Amino acid sequence: MERMMFSILLVIFISISQARTDSLLTGTYDPNSTSLINDRRDIREIDVLRQIINQETLIRLAVVKDVKAIVDDVSSVKRSMASSETMVYTLQQTVERLQKQIDSLSQNNTLQQNLERLQRQVDSLSQDNSLQRKVEALQRQVDNLSKNNTLVQTVETLESQVNSLRKDNALQQKVDSTKRRVDSLSKENERITVNQNKIQEFDQMFKIFKENITDIHEDVQIVKKVLKVHTDCKDIYQNRYTQSGVYPINPFGNENQVNVYCDMETEGGGWTAIQKRRGGSVTFNKTWAEYKRGFGNPSDTYWIGNDVIHQLTKGNNSSFYVSITLRNGSSFHELYHQFSVSDESDKYRLFLGGPAIGTLGDRMLSTNTYGADLSGMYFSTPDRDNDRNSKYNCAVVYGGGGGWWYNSCHQAYLNGPWSPGYWFHPWSPLVKDGSEVMETLMMIKPH
Numbered sequence: 001m002e003r004m005m006f007s008i009l010l011v012i013f014i015s016i017s018q019a020r021t022d023s024l025l026t027g028t029y030d031p032n033s034t035s036l037i038n039d040r041r042d043i044r045e046i047d048v049l050r051q052i053i054n055q056e057t058l059i060r061l062a063v064v065k066d067v068k069a070i071v072d073d074v075s076s077v078k079r080s081m082a083s084s085e086t087m088v089y090t091l092q093q094t095v096e097r098l099q100k101q102i103d104s105l106s107q108n109n110t111l112q113q114n115l116e117r118l119q120r121q122v123d124s125l126s127q128d129n130s131l132q133r134k135v136e137a138l139q140r141q142v143d144n145l146s147k148n149n150t151l152v153q154t155v156e157t158l159e160s161q162v163n164s165l166r167k168d169n170a171l172q173q174k175v176d177s178t179k180r181r182v183d184s185l186s187k188e189n190e191r192i193t194v195n196q197n198k199i200q201e202f203d204q205m206f207k208i209f210k211e212n213i214t215d216i217h218e219d220v221q222i223v224k225k226v227l228k229v230h231t232d233c234k235d236i237y238q239n240r241y242t243q244s245g246v247y248p249i250n251p252f253g254n255e256n257q258v259n260v261y262c263d264m265e266t267e268g269g270g271w272t273a274i275q276k277r278r279g280g281s282v283t284f285n286k287t288w289a290e291y292k293r294g295f296g297n298p299s300d301t302y303w304i305g306n307d308v309i310h311q312l313t314k315g316n317n318s319s320f321y322v323s324i325t326l327r328n329g330s331s332f333h334e335l336y337h338q339f340s341v342s343d344e345s346d347k348y349r350l351f352l353g354g355p356a357i358g359t360l361g362d363r364m365l366s367t368n369t370y371g372a373d374l375s376g377m378y379f380s381t382p383d384r385d386n387d388r389n390s391k392y393n394c395a396v397v398y399g400g401g402g403g404w405w406y407n408s409c410h411q412a413y414l415n416g417p418w419s420p421g422y423w424f425h426p427w428s429p430l431v432k433d434g435s436e437v438m439e440t441l442m443m444i445k446p447h
Helices: 002-025 036-083 085-107 110-127 131-147 150-211 213-227 233-238 288-293 306-313
Strands: 245-249 258-263 271-278 295-297 301-303 318-326 331-341 350-358 424-427 431-433 437-446
Touching: 085 150, 150 213, 233 245, 233 258, 233 271, 233 437, 271 306, 288 295, 288 306, 306 331, 306 437
Parallel strands: none
Antiparallel strands: 245 258, 258 271, 271 301, 271 437, 295 301, 318 331, 318 437, 331 350, 424 431
């Protein structure tokens, strides 16, 4: 503190000496004066003293700058410690301790007293020609002040405290890093919580699924049964599907499935419809190739296809069921015990056997009418005349373009043209005109 006071006095002294020197240099004094020589010697001495004072001033200014820097560092560290209560408390105690020391330094009047004493000495020197003695006295005071290490010790103490604060700052950085990691972990915990909530939701959904798994398994089994490849409607019926409707079958034993109408109610169920007509939405005036492949929609009106009929009836004995429903609501049927159709190379020949039982009356097997029995007949279409009539194609003249197993022509024929076309003898003599017909059905079932 005394060294700082001395520095301030030296600055004042330098200012006074400079003023005097300037007056000498600018000629304020008479060059012929007898005191000029002494004044010049005084100027040299003042210059020496000025250099000494300047050096000491620089030293003091550096110390003051360092102290200011230390104070600034303390303030910066104090601000950085605000995020931690424990660290803030420690720093506040340290800052308060430093503040007390600074206040103590500011209140120390030793430096002020030295400044006042130096001021008086400088004033005395400005009036005293014995400058050398004064300089020597000042030099001794400077030496004494240089020996005074109070300020140095204070600076060292402050430096130690600053180093401690820097260590505390490093700790604070670690605390900040830990806090950032805690924040990151907190966010991660939030994400984990969200995921846990989703997992809980999934668990609830899974519990619901497990509760319904039995029903689902049963549904799957039902779907598997539905998707299972069945050879005909009887196979489907035996797998406990007892509702009439459209089902897929695979009579060929490959991927070529065929959708057919299955009657699960008539005569014990399991009947495969090879022909079904309801209204005139689909014409039966078709070519050989179309009757071979089949056409129409099994849910309403269709012909299953001659290749399918052959596949379903080859190598087994099948029953044949025919029904006709009239527009007046009357319904008639006929059941034949044996039915099969050969392949295309044999022109889809019909093999029909009795007995025939029903309300229609037999008009296909034993008609007692020349050229009317249909068993053993080939299939004919408008573009393939395979009937026994040598004069004309029955499919064109009497059939209205419909394919059938014609003899010389027919007494029973269910593929004729729908009204308003003329359908000759659908089932003679019971049904002579096709305009009376509302629905027909031809079905087969293996024994």
